[in-house]
Amino acid sequence: MYTLMVADDHPLFRDALCAVIDAGLPGCQLLQADSLSAALQQAEGREDLDLLLLDLGLPDSEGLAGLTRLRATYPQLPVAIISAEQDRRIVLDAIGQGAVGYIPKSTPRAALLDALTHMLAGQVYLPPDIMRRPPTTPARRQPEAAISAHISSLTEKQREVLALMVRGHSNKRIARELDIAETTVKTHVSAILRKLSVTSRVQAIVAASDWTSPNG
Known part of the structure; x- marks a missing residue:
């Protein structure tokens, strides 16, 4: 079965998320980290790690810096963002920097499990509610x-x-x-x-x- 890591510095949310995953995806092995450094340390040598769920508000990381470091250190490790931030630009920036998905913390249980299933199957997950919003600021990546x-x-x-x-x-x-x-x-x-x-x-x-x- 799958092995997932939840990297979030709030114990209650981390435990609740793991409980949802454990109930919805029985048999998964779940790892927990309360900081970016802990996530990096636990990911070392874990070739069986299928997905890392990364919070944007870790105490030793700011914004997408944690994603950048994880991608540089473990380029083959799928990393998805799970965050309370719902800015459309941040979602796209995360995907542009290599995240395999972006899950708002307000996502309902069923939608969360659906998102995880998609990402574990090798697909990219974008939150439909956020993506339907018009862009607030243009940020063209080509001329x-x-x-x-x-x-x-x-x-x-x-x-x-x-x-x-x-x-x-x-x-x-x-x-x-x-x-x-x-x-x-x-x-x-x-x-x-x-x-x-x-x-x-x-x-x-x-x-x-x-x-x-x-x-x-």
């Missing part, structure tokens, strides 16, 4: 002219698909909302990646994170 050229090369349907991707929708939900087949969505996503000159869905979301469809 504005380049992004405009990429976006203008998309068909109208591809722009609709991209807008829903940015909001954190899955292919299945995109297919349902646009009333098209899921295989058609996959074809559009492949075309979007090619036209945006990126290699993954996450890169496409980050590249277009401050772009919204003219239709809203």
